[in-house]
Amino acid sequence: MKTSSSKDAGLDARRTALALLDAVTIENRLLSEVLPAKTARLEPSDRARAQRLVTEALRVLDRCDRMLGPHLSKRPAPHVMNALRLGVYEICGAGEASHGVVNSYVSLMQERQKSSHFKGLVNAVLRKVVDEGAKWDRLPAPMLPKWLRKPLLADYGKEVVVAIEAAHAQGAPLDVTLKNTNVDTLMALSADLLPTGSLRVPNVSQVTKLAGFEDGDWWVQDAAAALPARILAPQKGERILDMCAAPGGKTMQISAAGAEVTALDISESRMKRVVENLQRMYLPAIPVVMDALEYETKDLFDAILLDAPCTATGTIRRHPDLPYAKDGSDFPGLFELQELMIDRALSLLKPEGRLVYCTCSLLIDEGEEQVRDALARHPDLRVDLEALKIPGVDPNWIGPEGLRTRPDFWPEAGGMDGFFVTLFRRS
Numbered sequence: 147m148k149t150s151s152s153k154d155a156g157l158d159a160r161r162t163a164l165a166l167l168d169a170v171t172i173e174n175r176l177l178s179e180v181l182p183a184k185t186a187r188l189e190p191s192d193r194a195r196a197q198r199l200v201t202e203a204l205r206v207l208d209r210c211d212r213m214l215g216p217h218l219s220k221r222p223a224p225h226v227m228n229a230l231r232l233g234v235y236e237i238c239g240a241g242e243a244s245h246g247v248v249n250s251y252v253s254l255m256q257e258r259q260k261s262s263h264f265k266g267l268v269n270a271v272l273r274k275v276v277d278e279g280a281k282w283d284r285l286p287a288p289m290l291p292k293w294l295r296k297p298l299l300a301d302y303g304k305e306v307v308v309a310i311e312a313a314h315a316q317g318a319p320l321d322v323t324l325k326n327t328n329v330d331t332l333m334a335l336s337a338d339l340l341p342t343g344s345l346r347v348p349n350v351s352q353v354t355k356l357a358g359f360e361d362g363d364w365w366v367q368d369a370a371a372a373l374p375a376r377i378l379a380p381q382k383g384e385r386i387l388d389m390c391a392a393p394g395g396k397t398m399q400i401s402a403a404g405a406e407v408t409a410l411d412i413s414e415s416r417m418k419r420v421v422e423n424l425q426r427m428y429l430p431a432i433p434v435v436m437d438a439l440e441y442e443t444k445d446l447f448d449a450i451l452l453d454a455p456c457t458a459t460g461t462i463r464r465h466p467d468l469p470y471a472k473d474g475s476d477f478p479g480l481f482e483l484q485e486l487m488i489d490r491a492l493s494l495l496k497p498e499g500r501l502v503y504c505t506c507s508l509l510i511d512e513g514e515e516q517v518r519d520a521l522a523r524h525p526d527l528r529v530d531l532e533a534l535k536i537p538g539v540d541p542n543w544i545g546p547e548g549l550r551t552r553p554d555f556w557p558e559a560g561g562m563d564g565f566f567v568t569l570f571r572r573s
């Protein structure tokens with residue numbers, strides 16, 4: 147690994163960003179899986195720079211490709227294409243000095259024998275892009291890849307999908323959930339209080355340095371992700387199962403409300419994060435590491451929150467790598483697992499108990515369709531629509547099966563993640 151010198155300032159971060167983009171688009175890995183290993187040897191400032199560069203470029207990858215299209219008679223090898231994409235993003239999207247950007251990506255091509263003969267192409271194409279920079283702002287919002295755009299078009303229609311894509315390009319603000327409603331914390335964070343009770347914090351560079359982090363006054367949680375536990379409305383002393391708990395955002399909401407919460411997750415490493423998060427917040431919970439489909443208990447629960455494993459397509463604002471790392475092939479397996487988990491949850495619930503089912507997905511298959519199927523399988527089950535009408539939730543977001551949020555909601559305030567939430571009771 148080379149180190150930065152004044153001559154090649156930014157090269158280490160760019161090399162790593164290119165390796166990360168290759169890992170996502172060629173090896174189909176999620177950034178969260180590859181970031182630790184690929185950035186381990188970088189200086190903290192370069193690590194942050196590489197992460198920012200690849201994340202922001204992924205957000206506008208379709209735009210980069212549109213800029214490059216007219217200058218490429220044939221798509222070059224993926225590694226070369228990714229260098230061009232990063233170069234375009236840096237020149238047009240980030241407004242970096244074009245001379246340094248072009249030189250860096252040409253140098254990176256020279257570093258590998260296989261790509262060294264593309265250095266002339268990279269040089270020529272990026273220079274042409276510099277001349278056409280003004281085109282960038284006139285390009286439409288980046289489109290999702292076809293494999294994901296197609297089902298979303300079927301679910302929502304073109305107008306909504308275009309609005310969702312525009313919201314994805316904007317990225318996501320930082321939202322936090324307060325442990326206790328505390329005006330001092332609100333003031334110290336200079337945050338906006340959102341209609342649903344979450345706080346939106348402006349201009350964050352380092353979350354751990356924000357007021358109240360050390361004291362456990364709040365945790366990071368998107369405003370939409372905070373809705374399922376609010377809808378569950380945990381009561382002091384109730385026994386509640388958080389059936390897919392890690393990393394623990396909803397467990398902490400339930401615990402902070404004074405309920406006795408069992409936090410279950412199949413992943414030992416992810417459960418460690420739940421425990422760490424609970425410790426930082428000084429909140430109790432009973433951690434259980436096991437497959438929810440095998441979990442049994444004699445003492446049925448008063449309420450269950452099932453935040454089922456899903457495609458996470460509602461979180462693309464935060465994870466723009468997802469549409470490029472995935473191709474939808476694992477989706478049917480997830481839909482089946484969600485169905486099994488709903489049935490399992492019902493078997494662990496008191497007859498008068500309530501089950502909140504939610505997914506951070508935009509796909510109807512993982513929300514409304516799961517509810518319709520569950521009602522057909524369990525004739526004694528009903529959806530409690532009244533329970534979904536909590537403060538700040540627009541009644542238009544509620545359909546016959548439950549509450550649907552989308553990234554294009556609250557556009558002026560900065561949007562929200564896509565979620566589906568419903569509350570089941572037995573008739």
Ligand SMILES: C[S@@+](CC[C@H](N)C(=O)[O-])C[C@H]1O[C@@H](n2cnc3c(N)ncnc32)[C@H](O)[C@@H]1O
Binds near residue numbers: 390393395436
């Ligand atoms: C959407 S995440 C949960 C997020 C969490 N509720 C929160 O608010 O922080 C889904 C979780 O389901 C867990 N999971 C996947 N399959 C599972 C299974 N069969 N049993 C229990 N947990 C499972 C995953 O490890 C993952 O942590």
